Amino acid sequence: MSIDTPAVRETEVLVVGGGPTGLSAAVFLAWQGVAVTVVERHPAALRHPRARSINPRTAELLRQVGLGDAVSREHGYESQLPSVHMLRAQTLAGPETGRTEQRPPAGAGGLGVSPDAWGMIDQDRLEGVLRARAEELGATVCFGHELLGLDQDADGVTARVRGADGVPYTVRAAYVVGADGHASRVREAAGVALRGPGTLSHVVSMVFDADLSGPLRGRHDPERGRFIASCHLSTPAEGTVLFPHGVPHRWVFNTPVFPERGERVEDFDDERCAAVIREAIGVPGLPVALVPQLADGTKVLGYRIGAALAERLCAGRVLLAGDAAHVMPPTGAFGAGTGIQDAHNLAWKLAAVLRGRAGHELVETYDAERRPVAEFTLGQALLLMHRRGALPIGLPAGIDPVAYDAVVFGYRYRSQAVLGEAGGDGDGDDGGAALAPEELRGQPGTRAPHVVPGDGAVSSLDWYGRGFALLVGPDGAGWAGAAAALPGRDLTVRRLSGGAAGAHGISPAGTVLVRPDGFVAWRGHGPAREPARLLAGVLDRAGCGAAG
Structure with missing residues (x-):
């Protein structure tokens, strides 16, 4: 097909993936005056908080593009409460086996390092803020549009996309940014492999409504300054996590599944979900109402917890960011911030090249700068996971522990x-x-x-x-x-x-x-x-x- 036909849509940068990395890439690119189009295969954003906050460095970047007030307005839970805790127990109703008070890193508040503190915003709300800002700045955001394949040449990339109406079309772009998650189709099309430990575990995640005031025993009461950020439970399996959604009596529940034992996400119907939630809470017969997470009514999602790094982030005019570039375990809450910072690093470089201020070699510095940072951050996340005993993994070799504030603010580019x-x-x-x-x-x-x-x-x-x-x-x-x-x-x-x-x-x-x-x-x-x-x-x- 000739790229001059009406069926071809043109854009300077095509971003594949409508999560926080892809949407922030759209914001940063549009902020630089770049014509950008986002395609996301899901018909709508997830109704699931996933990441619960953004670190101060990430908050700085969003404030830079006019989103500081929006992040503050959409906070998912209070950042100024006098008592925010992470709990450990066998069940929520049972005795605690551990309690850790969570505070923002000392660097943000005590050393004059940043004008921003932690942005206490759930990922689903953050994605809404990013999408609105991207569209306000002129980006085109298309949910329900799925990448089918792509080919690149010396002048750009031709992508084949299926629209929300099921009709295929072609997009011609100078560059493509793959921000389409750990199973990235862009990465696969570019022939880039992942390296690292790989899959560490599988989890199912659900959102439910229930009155947990009894088993909580007053420990979670934001109106009185008490807040549980997360509760790590060993029932029904080690690695189970419960945390508040931000809506009264609404909770997010993650628990491991074991494919090697024949367990499948598809086996978690309403009855089984309610049963494992009651088991973890420790209250038989607890009334539980599952909340759909997708517009199509999907209530249960499966996730893979892993650790891996792409062997390269630049493959000609195809660039990888976020989970497509590096798979981070959740320990340390580094994943979303690292992806957003990928996008920020890349956006100004693409703008400079597209405006003739630099050659393509500037884009290639993206790999030289961001991949070592991702590798370093991934190592710190694995160290934290090992120390907390979240998963039975060995201590990573050749990785020295670094203070959390240094990971957030002090990474270096070469x-x-x-x-x-x-x-x-x-x-x-x-x-x-x-x-x-x-x-x-x-x-x-x-x-x-x-x-x-x-x-x-x-x-x-x-x-x-x-x-x-x-x-x-x-x-x-x-x-x-x-x-x-x-x-x-x-x-x-x-x-x-x-x-x-x-x-x-x-x-x-x-x-x-x-x-x-x-x-x-x-x-x-x-x-x-x-x-x-x-x-x-x-x-x-x-x-x-x-x-x-």
């Missing part, structure tokens, strides 16, 4: 789009996988520090988003003049106070180049002899060339 330092003082890249939040001082490859700029903005992080930012110290007029001598670049100059310059690791005459994703691309500690020539070379290598 690629051709991250340059060395000029006039450095030895505090650059020490080879570590992540830094503690208080150690973030503008090192190339790290997230730029949060400072209160004094210009009415809440945070210097608000300076970043669509283009590059050149931060210059109070005596950095030479750098500001060099930027003015380089027209046609997507570059904004920002003046730092002396204190803010120090927080970014430069002298008052120095400068810091920050990418649209808020990561430091390059740093000059002091003045340079030919600043315009030096800066031009730096910008070209970092992906901020003059528009083509």
Whole structure:
């Protein structure tokens, strides 16, 4: 079929998958002015909370595209309650065998690291917020549209899609982002394999309404400041988890299934679901009403808990993100945030290439930057799983534990789009996988520090988003003049106070180049002899060339 026929729909980027990664990719791309289309095979979003929160770094990214207030309005449970706990017990009605108080990481609240705290929003609500924002920014979002296959050539990708009406059509795009989950059809079509431990367990998940006030014994009462974030039960099997949905008397229940014993998701009809829920609660005869999770009335969903990493995230013009790129166990709540951060890293690079400011090699740095971060984060999730005894897995070899805040804020990028330092003082890249939040001082490859700029903005992080930012110290007029001598670049100059310059690791005459994703691309500690020539070379290598 010729790509000129009316049956072909054209877009700059086709995103396959309408979960948090795919929808956030649509938001970030549309925010950059890129024409983007999302296709999702399910007819509607799941009515299931799944992930219960987003970490502060992810909240920063959503605030950057105007979603900070929306996330706050749609919170699934209170983040400011005085008592939030994770419980362990054999049954909910039985005695507790463990209790852990859950608090936001110290870095967000105590170290001045971020303007954002945890976003306490359930995944189903987050997906609604993301979809609305994507469409508001001009993205086309198509639920009930299924990818059938794709082929790529030197100029783009041709995808075959079946519409909600069952009629196939063709989409022609410059790039395709596969955000279609662990069983990714995009990844399969691109011929990319997964590596890692693989499947760790299988679970069935259901949502139900029931009055659990008796077995709860006052432990979950948000109106009085008591909240159970999750309850880990050993009945009917170790690995069973119960947590509140956000609607009064509504709960989410996950329990393992064992295919090797002949158990199947299809065997969980209403009667069996009610039976396993009553067994876990420890109240025979408890009235239980299952709540449909899909628009077609589906009440029970099956999930695979696993750990794996794609052998590459870039296959020509096909790019993998989220669960299509890395399968994370739920321990540590890293999965959704890692996928959203994939999309954020990728969006500005695609925009720069599509607008002629950089070549395709900039897109290829996506793999160099994000795959090591995903591997590092996956290792930390497995370590947490081992420590908590959530699954009988061996301790991962060669993985050193890192403080949680460092995993959230301190991961580092190393690629051709991250340059060395000029006039450095030895505090650059020490080879570590992540830094503690208080150690973030503008090192190339790290997230730029949060400072209160004094210009009415809440945070210097608000300076970043669509283009590059050149931060210059109070005596950095030479750098500001060099930027003015380089027209046609997507570059904004920002003046730092002396204190803010120090927080970014430069002298008052120095400068810091920050990418649209808020990561430091390059740093000059002091003045340079030919600043315009030096800066031009730096910008070209970092992906901020003059528009083509």
